[in-house]
Amino acid sequence: MPRTTTTLAIATLAALATAPAAFAGGPSGQDLYKANCKTCHAAGSPHGEYTPMTLIQDQWERFFKEKYAAKHATATMPDGTKVLDAITPEMLEKIKKFSIDHAADSEQPMTCGK
Numbered sequence: 626m627p628r629t630t631t632t633l634a635i636a637t638l639a640a641l642a643t644a645p646a647a648f649a650g651g652p653s654g655q656d657l658y659k660a661n662c663k664t665c666h667a668a669g670s671p672h673g674e675y676t677p678m679t680l681i682q683d684q685w686e687r688f689f690k691e692k693y694a695a696k697h698a699t700a701t702m703p704d705g706t707k708v709l710d711a712i713t714p715e716m717l718e719k720i721k722k723f724s725i726d727h728a729a730d731s732e733q734p735m736t737c738g739k
C-alpha cells in the first residue's frame with residue numbers, strides 16, 4: 626500500500642513542520658522554577674520563600690548538591706506525586722542553572738564608603 630505510506634509520511638512531515646520551535650528545547654529553567662518550585666516556595670509559604678535571589682551562587686550550589694534530595698524526600702506535589710519523581714534530573718539541571726544565573730551577588734552586600 627504505497628499510497629497510504631506516502632500519505633502518512635506527508636502527514637507526519639506536516640505535523641513536524643508546524644510544531645512550535647520552543648518544543649525542541651522544552652520549557653526554560655525559569656518556567657520550570659515557576660511551575661515546580663514556586664508552588665511550595667512562594668511568598669508566605671510555610672516551607673519558606675525561595676526565589677533565585679534568596680541565596681548566593683555558592684549556597685545554591687551547596688543546596689542542589691547536598692540538601693535538595695534530603696529536604697524534599699517526603700515532599701509531594703499537589704497531585705500527590707513525590708517532588709523527587711515529578712522533577713526529573715533534566716528539569717532539575719535547568720532549574721539549577723536558572724537559580725545560579727540569577728542568584729544574589731553576595732550574602733552581605735558591600736556598601737560604599739565606611
Ligand code: HEC
Nearest residue numbers: 661662664665666672675688692696697700701702708720
Ligand atoms: C511540594 C512542596 C515543595 C516543592 C515542590 C519544592 N519544595 Fe523546596 N522545600 C519544601 C519543604 C517541605 C522544605 C523543607 C522546609 C524545612 O526544612 O522546614 C523545602 C526546603 C527548601 C529549601 C531550603 C533548604 C535548606 O537549606 O533548609 C530550598 C532552598 C528549597 N526548598 C528550594 C526548592 C527548589 C529550588 C524547588 C524546585 C526544584 C523546590 N524547593 C521544590 C517543599 C517543597
